[in-house]
Amino acid sequence: HNNDEDETRYPDGTVKLRNPNIELMDQDILYHLALGSESHDLVEMFGDVKFVCMGGTPKRMQDFADYIMKEIGYKLPTGTTLQDISRYSYRYSMYKVGPVLSISHGMGVPSISILLHEMIKLMYHAKAKDPVFIRIGTCGGVGVDGGTVVISDGAYDPLLNNYYEVPVLGKLTSRPAILDKKVIRELKALADVEDPYETVTGKTMCTSDFYEGQGRLDGAFCEYTETEKLKYLEHLKEFGIVNIEMECVPFAALTHHAGIKAAIVCVALLDRFNGDQVSTPKEVLNEWQVRPQKLVAKYIKRHLQMK
Numbered sequence: 001h002n003n004d005e006d007e008t009r010y011p012d013g014t015v016k017l018r019n020p021n022i023e024l025m026d027q028d029i030l031y032h033l034a035l036g037s038e039s040h041d042l043v044e045m046f047g048d049v050k051f052v053c054m055g056g057t058p059k060r061m062q063d064f065a066d067y068i069m070k071e072i073g074y075k076l077p078t079g080t081t082l083q084d085i086s087r088y089s090y091r092y093s094m095y096k097v098g099p100v101l102s103i104s105h106g107m108g109v110p111s112i113s114i115l116l117h118e119m120i121k122l123m124y125h126a127k128a129k130d131p132v133f134i135r136i137g138t139c140g141g142v143g144v145d146g147g148t149v150v151i152s153d154g155a156y157d158p159l160l161n162n163y164y165e166v167p168v169l170g171k172l173t174s175r176p177a178i179l180d181k182k183v184i185r186e187l188k189a190l191a192d193v194e195d196p197y198e199t200v201t202g203k204t205m206c207t208s209d210f211y212e213g214q215g216r217l218d219g220a221f222c223e224y225t226e227t228e229k230l231k232y233l234e235h236l237k238e239f240g241i242v243n244i245e246m247e248c249v250p251f252a253a254l255t256h257h258a259g260i261k262a263a264i265v266c267v268a269l270l271d272r273f274n275g276d277q278v279s280t281p282k283e284v285l286n287e288w289q290v291r292p293q294k295l296v297a298k299y300i301k302r303h304l305q306m307k
């Protein structure tokens, strides 16, 4: 444990909240999860959580829950099926498979940041010990082929700053976007050299828009040339950016601020040097999207066996 962790976590690994207001409240309603600290026994429901996996879509996260269930050999209580715990929120979907949570975060910075506030508080209320947060996502490649798995080793905004800036009370606050080096190393080591695709590590850029924000030529608007786009991608590549997505900066910053270890594993849907449209057939994309899940499942299995 380094100093930062001591500040943000209790010796037993439970999450310390850096907000004194919460303890003074009668009840904390996790509105977008359809859960509450008084209406639900959060310790009973979530106290055993070790891995919090997040990804954009409800379908992918339900598939991941089914997949991880098989992989870790988890059996649901007889007569029950996997339920979306947050179904009454109509916002995010959450599935629990033993020590693994699988949750959808929607698209972009605001959506994942709301979820992270509530997930960090959920871990605190539940007294979960040393939970690791992992984002399983999709991205655009910068000089890497479609189908490539990218483990982020840094999270940068479009100005290439590796911190998360949010206006708070009319002033910009800045929090460092830091992912866990050890988790990154372990994930990289678990990649199978026999896989018919590459697994690479590199810097990830986070944008607030899919089209102009990522230098695409195919949005509703475009006021730059293809040459300018390619020059920009070249500039990103030289800086070490290997992929572009829309959540890494708040994900890295808010988990780090909470003293929670975090990693991001994405599959590239295309190499942005070759185009902008996601035109790969659905069946192929579906196979690609399983790739990060396989790697994260290996990581989870390995850690469950170590105990």
Ligand code: R2B
Binding pocket: 056, 106, 107, 108, 137, 138, 139, 210, 245, 246, 247
């Ligand atoms: C990757 O894919 C989504 C946009 O298509 C966005 O959520 C992201 O980060």
Ligand code: URA
Binding pocket: 138, 139, 140, 141, 210, 214, 244, 245, 246, 269
């Ligand atoms: N997600 C993104 O944010 N960008 C892409 O190019 C593909 C997926």
